[in-house]
Amino acid sequence: MRPALEIRNLSKRYAGGFEALRGVDLDIRRGEIFALLGPNGAGKTTLIGISCGTISATTGTVLADGLDTVRDYKAARARIGLVPQELATDAFESVWATVSFSRGLFGRPPNPAFIEGLLRDLSLWDKRDQRIMTLSGGMKRRVLIAKALSHEPQILFLDEPTAGVDVELRRDMWQLVRRLQAQGVTIVLTTHYIDEAEEMADRIGVIHRGKLILVEEKAELMRKLGTKKLILELASPVAALPPTLATTGLDLAAGGRELVYSYDRQAGDTGVAALLAALAASGLDVADLRTEQSSLEEIFVQLVEEPA
Amino acid sequence: MNWHAIRAIYLFEMARMRRTLLQSVISPVLSTTLYFVVFGAAIGSRISEVDGVSYGAFLVPGLLMLSLLTQSVSNASFAIYFPKFTGTIFEHLSAPVSAFELTASYVAAAASKSVILGVIILLTARLFVPFGIAHPVWMAAFLVLTAVTFSLLGFLIGIWAENFEKLQLIPLLVITPLTFLGGSFYSIDMLPPFWRTVSLLNPVLYLVSGFRWSFFGSADVGVGLSLGMTLAFLLACAAVVAWMFRTGYRLKP
Ligand SMILES: Nc1ncnc2c1ncn2[C@@H]1O[C@H](COP(=O)(O)OP(=O)(O)OP(=O)(O)O)[C@@H](O)[C@H]1O
Numbered sequence: 019m020r021p022a023l024e025i026r027n028l029s030k031r032y033a034g035g036f037e038a039l040r041g042v043d044l045d046i047r048r049g050e051i052f053a054l055l056g057p058n059g060a061g062k063t064t065l066i067g068i069s070c071g072t073i074s075a076t077t078g079t080v081l082a083d084g085l086d087t088v089r090d091y092k093a094a095r096a097r098i099g100l101v102p103q104e105l106a107t108d109a110f111e112s113v114w115a116t117v118s119f120s121r122g123l124f125g126r127p128p129n130p131a132f133i134e135g136l137l138r139d140l141s142l143w144d145k146r147d148q149r150i151m152t153l154s155g156g157m158k159r160r161v162l163i164a165k166a167l168s169h170e171p172q173i174l175f176l177d178e179p180t181a182g183v184d185v186e187l188r189r190d191m192w193q194l195v196r197r198l199q200a201q202g203v204t205i206v207l208t209t210h211y212i213d214e215a216e217e218m219a220d221r222i223g224v225i226h227r228g229k230l231i232l233v234e235e236k237a238e239l240m241r242k243l244g245t246k247k248l249i250l251e252l253a254s255p256v257a258a259l260p261p262t263l264a265t266t267g268l269d270l271a272a273g274g275r276e277l278v279y280s281y282d283r284q285a286g287d288t289g290v291a292a293l294l295a296a297l298a299a300s301g302l303d304v305a306d307l308r309t310e311q312s313s314l315e316e317i318f319v320q321l322v323e324e325p326a
Numbered sequence: 327m328n329w330h331a332i333r334a335i336y337l338f339e340m341a342r343m344r345r346t347l348l349q350s351v352i353s354p355v356l357s358t359t360l361y362f363v364v365f366g367a368a369i370g371s372r373i374s375e376v377d378g379v380s381y382g383a384f385l386v387p388g389l390l391m392l393s394l395l396t397q398s399v400s401n402a403s404f405a406i407y408f409p410k411f412t413g414t415i416f417e418h419l420s421a422p423v424s425a426f427e428l429t430a431s432y433v434a435a436a437a438s439k440s441v442i443l444g445v446i447i448l449l450t451a452r453l454f455v456p457f458g459i460a461h462p463v464w465m466a467a468f469l470v471l472t473a474v475t476f477s478l479l480g481f482l483i484g485i486w487a488e489n490f491e492k493l494q495l496i497p498l499l500v501i502t503p504l505t506f507l508g509g510s511f512y513s514i515d516m517l518p519p520f521w522r523t524v525s526l527l528n529p530v531l532y533l534v535s536g537f538r539w540s541f542f543g544s545a546d547v548g549v550g551l552s553l554g555m556t557l558a559f560l561l562a563c564a565a566v567v568a569w570m571f572r573t574g575y576r577l578k579p
């Protein structure tokens with residue numbers, strides 16, 4: 019199946035000469051949730067802007083559904099919805115008017131029933147006649163989402179949809195994104211909340227200084243780069259490691275209550291078996307054990323801090 | 327053609343107008359009234375007739391043009407500048423809307439608003455001075471053509487301006503002098519020969535003249551020339567707008 023989005027050799031040099039994107043190639047699969055991560059100024063918004071038509075590319079192409087977003091912009095853009103990073107909304111218009119406007123702007127005939135459903139989904143129905151400027155920031159973000167979905171796009175870009183959003187709205191947003199995915203919508207989102215990418219994404223891309231430095235299945239990424247920790251809780255604390263365990267790589271933690279063993283899941287021999295044998299021989303009384311996997315955040319920091 | 331988009335933008339703009347109806351009608355009507363009081367009554371008592379028309383009546387087409395030009399420019403320039411200012415322009419840029427569709431819908435809305443105002447001013451003027459309209463169809467045609475042309479100019483200014491000062495600059499520095507020197511208040515026959523020649527370089531003169539012809543059947547320059555010049559100005563503005571969009575000028579980084 020053809021990818022929903024095909025990005026080829028995309029680069030962007032802004033008027034001041036700054037290179038925000040440097041030769042990005044990326045395919046977004048149909049129906050996936052793709053999380054684009056990267057520090058401030060990495061080029062995420064630029065990449066999204068070029069895909070949606072708000073920024074012009076210096077070189078390269080973006081195909082949406084096989085349609086060139088520049089040469090075939092009408093057909094391509096009709097398939098794309100964008101929730102921008104900045105909260106740019108009308109002020110004096112009502113919620114209903116602004117969402118209906120967006121649907122028309124994207125070339126769709128009026129459909130009050132659909133708009134009603136959308137506003138209900140986003141808990142905006144009660145506010146439909148309210149002027150946008152009287153809404154709170156989180157509500158305005160919902161309005162932007164409603165506008166982006168008003169023309170029933172097949173590809174949705176969410177540029178930091180949960181920045182400055184409370185826990186409840188964040189949950190709602192996640193649910194909405196999953197619902198959209200279930201309907202077959204392809205979703206590209208950027209976020210600085212790694213847990214969000216971890217929770218939502220099927221695949222993750224990391225962009226740094228205008229270059230895509232990694233694209234990976236989330237699970238694969240976690241497996242590949244994740245170090246795992248085995249934590250053993252002792253029945254009674256010890257002051258120091260018994261000499262028989264000194265060379266196993268165990269660390270004493272939690273005031274002598276826990277033993278921590280870090281290992282690489284990918285390694286052929288994780289050393290876990292040997293460790294457990296040594297442990298049994300040492301006579302320490304292990305009350306419980308658990309494992310911890312490194313979060314995406316740790317992986318991400320590690321990637322970005324490595325010299326590019 | 328994305329008709330739904332054209333309709334959406336047009337209705338959006340007209341709704342904006344409806345919200346500000348009072349202020350958008352009151353100020354032009356008030357200023358027109360003041361012009362009539364000052365020019366018509368005070369000066370008009372000294373100038374009895376121009377080209378066989380009472381000075382009060384002679385003023386009507388000129389004043390109407392003056393309001394039409396300034397209103398068209400300010401309506402259209404503000405309409406496109408505002409989304410740039412607030413950032414909501416992103417939606418227009420990301421929509422399946424061509425430059426032509428975008429321009430057409432904004433210009434149509436701004437021009438509609440000006441034409442409505444023009445009619446209101448015409449009715450207001452009728453309260454002060456009696457006058458007839460010799461060629462009503464031509465009058466309407468000039469009204470619409472001027473509104474469209476200057477809405478296009480305003481649209482262009484709105485795209486070009488990157489701050490409020492610049493948005494005000496062109497109307498203040500260019501449009502107002504051109505309209506005042508375009509024979510709104512006098513016939514260029516009243517000027518010394520040198521200034522008469524200079525006036526012929528002013529595009530507004532042709533608008534006012536053609537418009538005046540549609541009222542009284544006579545004017546400074548021939549009606550064909552008026553029409554031709556107006557159309558030429560319209561095309562020039564359209565060409566600049568087309569160029570701006572093709573290059574993404576000041577719309578897209
Ligand atoms: N209009 C512009 N003119 C010049 N430089 C720009 C412009 N827009 C963005 N940049 C620069 O391009 C780089 C990438 O910006 P971009 O907005 O794509 O980053 P981002 O990854 O979205 O960052 P953030 O996480 O802060 O949103 C930044 O260094 C930014 O300063």
Ligand SMILES: [Mg+2]
Nearest residue numbers: 062063064103
């Ligand atoms: Mg950004």
